[in-house]
Amino acid sequence: MNQRRAATERKANERVGRPGKNGDGPERHESIYHAISDAIIEHRLKPGARLREDALSEVFGVSRTGIRKILQRLALEQLVTLTPRRGASVTRPTAAEAKDVFDARQMIECGLMPEVARRMTPEAAQELRDMARREREALKGGEQSAAIKMSAAFHGRLARLSGNATLAEFVERLCSRSSLILAVYGNAGHLGCESHDHDDLLSFLEQGNGERAQAFMGRHLKAIEASLSIHEEEEETPDLYQIFSA
Amino acid sequence: MNQRRAATERKANERVGRPGKNGDGPERHESIYHAISDAIIEHRLKPGARLREDALSEVFGVSRTGIRKILQRLALEQLVTLTPRRGASVTRPTAAEAKDVFDARQMIECGLMPEVARRMTPEAAQELRDMARREREALKGGEQSAAIKMSAAFHGRLARLSGNATLAEFVERLCSRSSLILAVYGNAGHLGCESHDHDDLLSFLEQGNGERAQAFMGRHLKAIEASLSIHEEEEETPDLYQIFSA
């Protein structure tokens, strides 16, 4: 209950987002969308967190109409769950969904590797190396949020290189959902991708070795999935236990 | 211009959809969504057709607010295109998009076959046989609309059998987009799936022969793609030519 009280009292006139920068144009919605989705992907908004329309409209300085549009978009990407008369909340993926997502990534990302290896260019490789480096640095600096986002961006960028926009878009959505899954089932210790996995993968791709890249991506994803502790949480009173143990 | 005039004058008080049946509840939106998406998939609404919010709100008897929500949902599924200040229109897939969609289907639907063969049950097989039969009957009866919808439903149902809801949903969306692609690039003569392909595929799956099913699905999709006449249409005045030739 303290959470709700705190959220209510913080009715602040301080609007986030770039106050004077973004014109009131339609780009505003884009920026708000990214602000919310980034917050979810970076675990600043945890699964189960409620997203009240009034609060969001006050925070971002736009009317509920615009917020609703953004919320529906996020819902179709399955980052938030829209319960009929209860409002929006950050999606809490089930164990079955987690398995589905990783199976899908296994099939698609691995299947994409040969084509990516074929289309890899020095410029793209350089960009990916930069992303991998920034991810490592974030991880080393203890910034889990940034590391998770960079990892998802890396996988998404890689998929885009295949030239298939449809599949790339799907991979990006799967990566976003993976971030949510990590938030729920991930162990705090070692999260997500191993430090040098992405660099190793890049080496194979730069060599044009699609086969090895495909196999390596398969192991990479399996490793991530194996690092999760998938246990279906009980439905009845798990919150009470958590509260008392905390 | 005749089209526009006709559409304008038909301002009719006759509301479509079930007038007294569907309660004004939230189910109404579901039925409207399906009415529009079915119309698109069945080619009753052709690519490029404009979907004015006012007209739709009058036709279905709900306010523009609800229509906008539905339109945005259709836009995220890429069945309609939302141009910033121009409104909504049925998406006209480009040649590149068509290739992407069929490449994606190739990868995913083929990859799903082994698991589908493993999970195939007599009941599911029976249901799929019924769907294939109804598709054949529709095709024989000259009802292209129904045949196209049934074909998409068949592929979607098949994907659902894999047990992976995420991939199944994606396949369903790809099938919807395929219907659009057929509308633009398909030859009127022989459209979509060959008559007995689906039955043959079912036989392999009932035998639990995932390998052959996978190979057959690959050929099946390749055959559909090959039957298309992919030619990038000119941008300037193709509509005029079509109007004058018609």
Add this chain to the structure above:
DNA sequence: ACAAGGTCCATTGTATACGTATTCCTGTCG
């Protein structure tokens, strides 16, 4: 003291109204 019921409030769902941009038509000028 605990449980059950009722009442009140908070939050979402929907509609309507207003503002703005774009497009089509018409009139005039070259």
Add this chain to the structure above:
DNA sequence: CGACAGGAATACGTATACAATGGACCTTGT
């Protein structure tokens, strides 16, 4: 006779207001 410009109408984008439903808190009875 054609082309450009201006105006009017049309259609989208946004905000605000109202209605309905579900939850939470309080009260009361056992």
